[in-house]
Amino acid sequence: MADVVLKDMVKAYGRHLAVRGIDLEIPDKSLVVFVGPSGCGKSTTLRMIAGLESISHGELRIGGKLANDMPSRDRGVAMVFQTYALYPHMTVRDNLSFSLKLARMPKPEIAERVAKAVTVLELEPYLDRKPSELSGGQRQRVAMGRAIVREPEVFLFDEPLSNLDAKLRNQMRVEIKRLQQKLGVTTIYVTHDQVEAMTLADKIVVMKDGEIAQAGTTLDVFENPRSKFVGGFIGSPQMSFFDGKLTQADGDWFFESEALRLPVNAKRYGDALKPGRAVWGGLRSEDIVPAGHGLQPTNHVAIEGVVTLAEMLGNENLLFGTFGSSQFVSRMQQPRLVQQDEQMSFHINVDRLHLFDKETELNLDLESQQKDQSEELDQ
Amino acid sequence: MTVALDTLDFDAIARRERRLQQSKWWTLAVAFLISLIWLIPFYYLAISVFKTQQEYAAKAPLALPDGLWPIVGNAVEAWTQAKMGFGMLNSAFYGLVGAGLAVFFAAMAAYGLTRLDFRRKNLWFMVIFAGTVFPFQMYLIPLFFFYQDWGILNTHFGMILFYTAICIPFPTLVLKNFMNGLSREMDEAARMDGASEFTVFLRIILPNAWGPMTATFLLQFTWIWNDLLFSTVLGNRPETRSIMNALQVFQGSYASAGPNIVLTAALIASLPSIILFFVLRRHFMEGMRVTSL
Numbered sequence A: 001m002a003d004v005v006l007k008d009m010v011k012a013y014g015r016h017l018a019v020r021g022i023d024l025e026i027p028d029k030s031l032v033v034f035v036g037p038s039g040c041g042k043s044t045t046l047r048m049i050a051g052l053e054s055i056s057h058g059e060l061r062i063g064g065k066l067a068n069d070m071p072s073r074d075r076g077v078a079m080v081f082q083t084y085a086l087y088p089h090m091t092v093r094d095n096l097s098f099s100l101k102l103a104r105m106p107k108p109e110i111a112e113r114v115a116k117a118v119t120v121l122e123l124e125p126y127l128d129r130k131p132s133e134l135s136g137g138q139r140q141r142v143a144m145g146r147a148i149v150r151e152p153e154v155f156l157f158d159e160p161l162s163n164l165d166a167k168l169r170n171q172m173r174v175e176i177k178r179l180q181q182k183l184g185v186t187t188i189y190v191t192h193d194q195v196e197a198m199t200l201a202d203k204i205v206v207m208k209d210g211e212i213a214q215a216g217t218t219l220d221v222f223e224n225p226r227s228k229f230v231g232g233f234i235g236s237p238q239m240s241f242f243d244g245k246l247t248q249a250d251g252d253w254f255f256e257s258e259a260l261r262l263p264v265n266a267k268r269y270g271d272a273l274k275p276g277r278a279v280w281g282g283l284r285s286e287d288i289v290p291a292g293h294g295l296q297p298t299n300h301v302a303i304e305g306v307v308t309l310a311e312m313l314g315n316e317n318l319l320f321g322t323f324g325s326s327q328f329v330s331r332m333q334q335p336r337l338v339q340q341d342e343q344m345s346f347h348i349n350v351d352r353l354h355l356f357d358k359e360t361e362l363n364l365d366l367e368s369q370q371k372d373q374s375e376e377l378d379q
Numbered sequence B: 001m002t003v004a005l006d007t008l009d010f011d012a013i014a015r016r017e018r019r020l021q022q023s024k025w026w027t028l029a030v031a032f033l034i035s036l037i038w039l040i041p042f043y044y045l046a047i048s049v050f051k052t053q054q055e056y057a058a059k060a061p062l063a064l065p066d067g068l069w070p071i072v073g074n075a076v077e078a079w080t081q082a083k084m085g086f087g088m089l090n091s092a093f094y095g096l097v098g099a100g101l102a103v104f105f106a107a108m109a110a111y112g113l114t115r116l117d118f119r120r121k122n123l124w125f126m127v128i129f130a131g132t133v134f135p136f137q138m139y140l141i142p143l144f145f146f147y148q149d150w151g152i153l154n155t156h157f158g159m160i161l162f163y164t165a166i167c168i169p170f171p172t173l174v175l176k177n178f179m180n181g182l183s184r185e186m187d188e189a190a191r192m193d194g195a196s197e198f199t200v201f202l203r204i205i206l207p208n209a210w211g212p213m214t215a216t217f218l219l220q221f222t223w224i225w226n227d228l229l230f231s232t233v234l235g236n237r238p239e240t241r242s243i244m245n246a247l248q249v250f251q252g253s254y255a256s257a258g259p260n261i262v263l264t265a266a267l268i269a270s271l272p273s274i275i276l277f278f279v280l281r282r283h284f285m286e287g288m289r290v291t292s293l
Ligand SMILES: Nc1ncnc2c1ncn2[C@@H]1O[C@H](COP(=O)(O)OP(=O)(O)OP(=O)(O)O)[C@@H](O)[C@H]1O
Pocket: A013, A016, A017, A018, A036, A037, A038, A039, A040, A041, A042, A043, A044, A045, A192
């Protein structure tokens, strides 16, 4: 088993930088998910780890060994591709045993390993079929089987579920998680689906423009987004952002925008708070609660808003509306029928207001945390 | 609102739809006439091979033969006069080996052009393909002198060399297009499974390219089999003579065999291509489909 360490990894295609310096430690046996918008360099990073793409700069260590120039087959990694990439001319059995045959493994051992993988993935009935005679989900399992039989030290998945329908996707997601825990193999999983990312990951790595925007546990990334981008990307529906500034009155701090005036938790943001500072205020849909529906936040401010669109999901409604001219999304638990252009009162959970600098779009609490840390160091 | 299905006149509906599909009688007539004109040479061939020399001379060219037996005599006559057995063997050798090698090399070239990373790929492809841009006859005289200088005129090696070379460009074009369409992730998966470049080619790409390879093999085989010009110029000795070249004994001022013999010989000479086509037709049609030639 192996841990994977990326140090300053860069990928350049000519003058274009697809990956601009990635530093990351992936502990042994953990499941790390790379998530980010299309084109942010997730696949490229994964393919560099796989050995399918050369590393332009930086270091890759797998199990402590420098792997930059190792051929892919010596790295002990196995990959599951988005298109499954099964060998169409081979039966499922041959697909599974191809790598072992190439490694000149004795026949009985091959049979044993294939049998084991087949049992885990419930592929017995399909062993003698060609990939074209399988359903999407079955193909997906064969692709995983092909990775499992090699007993690799690291699994790589590149959007393995994106070709499946929603129901099967949920099912396979659980199956992958279970399998990974059972086999205890270090796994790197790429997806652009943030729900998939949040449910699977031990550690979630949010990428943007070839860089890591934030890495941490799901809860950490969700609760403390480092930047406006992470706040907006993680969580569904999207966080609502309000353009405003900080003000001070009688020693208390406020976030003020055109339609909102919310008290700010001075302890969280410390001396990042400066009067007149231009900021983005960010609120998740569950922190804008329609009055009288679901759990009301204890520390709240009531605001009148207009609902422009209601999405009825059955167990809850998503309300798209406006405070003055700024738009927001609210989650309505215990839903009722909502009319278009209905005026409603919303309770805003002020404890969970996120503030991002207008220019850098970084969370203001970073500044105060940095301050804390440097104070600690001084002592 | 529901339709009362049991009140509908289904026979009338069927008749109306059939009428829409039916073509007009005169389109059929024109089609029939055209096929007739197209079939006349085959008819001529089919009846002539069953006629003896006297019968052929006495009757009108398109008249039916008296019996079927004369074909045996005609065949024996054609076979011995033209030494067809020898020619057939030579041509089979040229066709199978030449087209086989050409398609294999073309597959390797196509693999390289689609899978390997090197500069000026398009230029290299154009260099290969340039071979078919000019009329083949252009190569004839230079080749002849070159072969003479190198002492490979009238050798099996020389013939195979030429046929292989001339048959590479077209399959390269077809296979390059085909392999372009094969999933790249498939060979990346194979590479991660531990396959070397050559293993990827041999065990992953080739088995998937079987259809277009068979199709181009058949086309090239037929071309080599039917080639008269180059085999006459480059291999005009009895040992290296091709089947088409062998048939030439029936031409010229000293030829004595009648048209019935010549046609029988031509029929026999075209059988192998036809048989090969029928044997491989499944692959051939598959290949046609994927390459949409
Ligand atoms: N072979 C290449 N040559 C040049 N640029 C490339 C190449 N491959 C990828 N890129 C660029 O690198 C960037 C990152 O691509 P990558 O495939 O890693 O994105 P991704 O995060 O996986 O996106 P997606 O979610 O759409 O799969 C993109 O801007 C892409 O255009």
